[in-house]
Amino acid sequence: MNYAILKFHFxxxxxxxxxxxxxSVTSFMADTLFSSLFIESLKMNMNQQLLDYVxxxxxxxxxxxxxxGKEYFLPKPIMTxxxxxxxxxxxxxxxxxxxxxxxxxxxxxVNSKLDLEKYADGKFCRLDEDTKAAVRNxxxxxxxxxxxxxxxxMENCGLYVIAGYENPxxxxxxxTLFDSLQYTGIGGKRNSGLGRFTLEIDHNCNVIKQLIExxxxxxxxxxxxxxxxxxxxxALDGASYLLVxxxxxxxxxxxxxxxxxxxxxFVFAAGSCFxxxxxxxxxxxxxxxxxxxxxxxxxxxxxxx
Numbered sequence: 436m437n438y439a440i441l442k443f444h445f446x447x448x449x450x451x452x453x454x455x456x457x458x459s460v461t462s463f464m465a466d467t468l469f470s471s472l473f474i475e476s477l478k479m480n481m482n483q484q485l486l487d488y489v490x491x492x493x494x495x496x497x498x499x500x501x502x503x504g505k506e507y508f509l510p511k512p513i514m515t516x517x518x519x520x521x522x523x524x525x526x527x528x529x530x531x532x533x534x535x536x537x538x539x540x541x542x543x544x545v546n547s548k549l550d551l552e553k554y555a556d557g558k559f560c561r562l563d564e565d566t567k568a569a570v571r572n573x574x575x576x577x578x579x580x581x582x583x584x585x586x587x588x589m590e591n592c593g594l595y596v597i598a599g600y601e602n603p604x605x606x607x608x609x610x611t612l613f614d615s616l617q618y619t620g621i622g623g624k625r626n627s628g629l630g631r632f633t634l635e636i637d638h639n640c641n642v643i644k645q646l647i648e649x650x651x652x653x654x655x656x657x658x659x660x661x662x663x664x665x666x667x668x669x670a671l672d673g674a675s676y677l678l679v680x681x682x683x684x685x686x687x688x689x690x691x692x693x694x695x696x697x698x699x700x701f702v703f704a705a706g707s708c709f710x711x712x713x714x715x716x717x718x719x720x721x722x723x724x725x726x727x728x729x730x731x732x733x734x735x736x737x738x739x740x
Contacts, residue, residue, distance in 0.1 A: 451586065470731075509738070514708045539642050597647075
């Protein structure tokens with residue numbers, strides 16, 4: 436498997452939904468990215484190709500994580516790290532504050548050697564509220580103001596994702612979709628100008644590639660994922676994980692007469708740690724009366740920890 440880092444340099448603020456319009460989270464997950472790429476693929480008649488790539492495991496996508504300059508960060512492992520100071524309340528609070536680690540210092544965290552002071556308050560962006568106006572009928576009604584939670588990245592900061600691909604031909608197809616996504620944007624309220632970015636590709640990702648390819652006592656997922664039914668028992672053996680609920684609306688005019696919700700799914704969050712790897716799946720989250728399938732990506736990408 437080959438790997439590349441795709442960096443999102445945002446030219447606007449972004450809105451990554453958490454279920455409340457006037458707030459935003461600071462990153463997006465692999466299933467959101469896949470849905471956005473799938474919509475782009477429909478425009479180019481590449482949707483079946485994209486679906487085949489992920490179902491066969493020839494293409495893998497990570498969640499998005501922050502970068503600062505040339506430094507890439509990964510989620511803190513969801514695992515118990517014990518040392519002589521593990522019962523110290525100050526140490527516990529510092530560990531709890533850490534959300535992301537530099538990719539070359541994951542081992543230091545696992546081995547209780549990380550400089551907790553340095554990374555406890557890592558800031559990559561700021562969260563604000565932006566006021567918008569809803570206009571339903573400009574001739575008869577006054578515009579109604581509403582607030583949207585937005586995230587604005589600091590200078591030299593942004594988000595990146597890791598793409599694993601079997602061969603260069605697959606990457607060229609995926610890059611075509613990412614190039615198109617630059618102009619569509621990612622996240623919510625794109626029709627208000629949010630979520631635009633410029634793409635940068637970094638193939639020099641040796642540290643991350645080594646983490647992905649190495650063997651370990653545990654494997655940390657760096658994408659939201661869920662095992663196939665026949666993999667579940669083995670995946671849960673000795674696992675330390677967090678479940679997140681994934682839902683949302685179907686963005687398709689041909690799916691139903693009115694806007695409909697996707698079927699809710701619980702998946703393992705990035706940072707979850709497993710003794711045993713699994714292949715994962717792509718769910719069809721369409722309702723029984725939906726007019727076409729709707730896919731939710733749940734394939735894992737792991738690093739050894």
